Amino acid sequence: MREVVAEVARARSLVLSSQVLRELYVTITRNLAQPVPVPEATALRALEDLAAFPVVAVDATLVQRAAARSAAEQVSYWDALILEAAVEAGAAIVYSEDLQAGSAYAGVTVEDPFAG
Numbered sequence: 001m002r003e004v005v006a007e008v009a010r011a012r013s014l015v016l017s018s019q020v021l022r023e024l025y026v027t028i029t030r031n032l033a034q035p036v037p038v039p040e041a042t043a044l045r046a047l048e049d050l051a052a053f054p055v056v057a058v059d060a061t062l063v064q065r066a067a068a069r070s071a072a073e074q075v076s077y078w079d080a081l082i083l084e085a086a087v088e089a090g091a092a093i094v095y096s097e098d099l100q101a102g103s104a105y106a107g108v109t110v111e112d113p114f115a116g
Helices: 001-010 018-031 040-050 060-073 077-090
Strands: 092-093 107-112
Touching: 001 040, 018 040, 018 077, 040 092, 060 077
Parallel strands: 092 107
Antiparallel strands: none
């Protein structure tokens, strides 16, 4: 995973959604149990570092498109929100361990950052 992030960051082609930033923060401060959650200051620094890249904000239109995609594609609303942010950003790839690797949605292909 780190290699994927480093490669994309070097190419300056990393685009994030505000949903991804929210999920990252909650995961690293609340959901990690080994050995303890990440300290708040470290989590805030990670968010600050990632804010240097373009971030697609979740607005009412994106929420509506995500709800429609969730129903049409049978994916979770949260995954659909990330997909719609990728479409809005003009991204070609979404890195996700939750969506089926190799699947394509509106021109965005899913890759599993943890595979191989």
